Amino acid sequence: MKQDMIVILDLGGEQSAQIAREVRALGVYSEIHPNDLTEQQLAALPGVKGFIFNGGPNNVVDGVPLAPSEAVLRSGLPVLSADYDGAPAWPADDAARAEMLRAFVFDACNAQANWNMKNFIADQIELVRRQVGDKKVLLALSGGVDSSVVAALLLRAVGDQLTCVHVNHGLLRKGEPEQVVQVFRHNLGANLVYVDATDRFLDKLAGVADPEQKRKIIGAEFIRVFEEEARKLSGIEFLAQGTIYPDIVESGTKTNKVVKSHHNVGGLPDDLAFELVEPVRQLFKDEVRAAGLELGLPADMVYRQPFPGPGLGVRCLGAITRDRLEALRESDAILREEFARAGLDKTVWQYFTIVPDLKSVGVRDNARCDEWPAIIRAVNTVDAMTATIEDIPWPVLHAITRRIVTEVKGINRVCYDLTPKPTGTIEWE
Template structure:
């Protein structure tokens, strides 16, 4: 008997877990498995539907990830996304080849079959979709029909209604795809006949119970960064184990101005136990002269763990370190299925192998907006719920190239000006994340009729819900002019300000 469950087979896409997450948003339980899960394992779960994720491979190359054609004879509805679509076509007799025009980012999908069950409720002939592909279907398999296309991709959606096999070249799971959620809902609810019965409130209870069960009567330290993820992690942990929790905030010297003071005050307000460790010199001494961003991250990760281990010895009977790692951190640090490594995170890829503390990551399967929803359920203050994310390695990865005290001082002053104006213009809460990057590049300028040769600053501001995809914020020229004038006039060391208008992907939000 089929259960109210959707299984997603992962072919290495950065968005694979987002598919599961979107389906859970609908109120239907979903599980993510490696692409090579056995047929018997799939049948044992009795899924109502199967989704084949995207991936960075070409189906006709020797390193491609393939599955058995037997999956199409299970009588279970199947949806292929991006690589999943190409794989379906390849296995069922279609032809795949390099695209004449590669598509990355926004494209316009023309819906050919407006009555198709996958497109129910879409009242437009053309919708914006998010593409990321370098191959395309040159010939569709027998018994399939083309149900969608773009100006540069003549086969952007196909289906075999009789065999309940559907496929799209675009990514319906990302927020940038218009009606993407509805397309997934049509597959899950209309085609797979699932019911709405999964709730995020159950996740909260499960996390609390899991922490209790794992920790038992042991003491725990929590790596506290002061962001939304660490606050929610701390709140959940405190609810689970109370005074067994020891929150540690390590002042690396790589935080914005006033950050430490704000964090301490909010922790007191929320009755969270916290100890501040001043480790500015520890980090700076190890980072001076380091240029490579991966080395920066790993140095910071190693030093964090060293300090946590020293603190755990002082407290005594500490076995666990709890971290606010979320799934986007893990995805960008992941090397599973391929070597398409993006960057390590200080609390993921940056952890040294010799660590003695056992790591607990309660939020590691959740995305930022899910964490924010849980924060609301827990009563976390709005100042934290809508606080812009700040990377664990701090401004070290916003200083491109070598780090020194002068550059740290410069970027802190520029960042402070940015946030003053974001609040002055009352737009802080309308954008998802904003910050300043200091380039190693210097350029010629004129100040007071004198030649200058100083650093270039870049303003990065993005809008996103899940931080897996993002678009640049459409800030007014008036605001940009104000920021540029203030930074150049008030911050010694900067004589040029640029605005980053790239999206994610192909760019990442942080530069390093």
């Protein structure tokens, strides 16, 4: 069953993500697209019933006002404008905005409230099959929630046409490569290629301190590894990724500045040899988890804490060194063990340690020691767009601190980050 869709056209507004979620809350699917949709792109969108023109302060790009494409204007579909071309801004009152959206979606567009994960997955399977045909797909499988959901969806859509590639870039958490191989190769029966490229990545990253440059190096090197693996196979024409909507927003669009480039968005090379398959790119994190459950993935996999594509590379702040990276990996493992022991792994959305490239004086074995601090970050969120700080009981923090400073070589101090998002992002880099 195809789902009806309301397309939000990005004309410089800052509320596109919020409006998309509010439309979905009405039971109708909504996607955000650039203002310059072509007829071909529009025809590829199933079930479009109307457009929301979301204008705002970023409506002018490079001195030129944004406008809907001719394809959109010729569609003849109903339009709701807000803060664009003389239209009033969105009502500040939540109830008034909800009523405006309800009237537009159901009365003007005659949309049906058929947005649910079962229908979404069915639509995406059909779109993937239409896009891929009888060709083969290579999936960048990190083992995180997003790529795992994509793997399950693609296995259902194209089966043996899918090959999963898990790259150990040396920036994974302790024990993670072994877990990924076990779950996907042995439990789910996926075609899985394991590549240990630790030295290759760390050599490329040597001496690189700028976070954006690190992300782009990691992203570009990922693609090169996939290209090399694809050349060992025949018929690979598509690259699948677990890109989700917050990745796109934070990586910057024509109307929104970059917060940070995600390796699967801002780090892709211009000469990419594949066509991308990204079936969950319009979903928020909580929706990706719902899709995973609908696809039959185990709950412990679906609800595992998120892990960034660049991995520990964006938690080993500044230029990465192997000794500091190992200290980060060990401190993070201790944090996860203690959170599980205290039951916090069931209540905290994401938790990890960060080790910056700075040292402070301490005392070890009755002598001065100049070592790194480990910074704990623990946040709760629904959609990764905003986040609050979790209150960790003092006995748990004391236990974590005691273990890290006694068991991890090179760390003599533990701190706790109390900054919500905004102003801080979830990751430090």
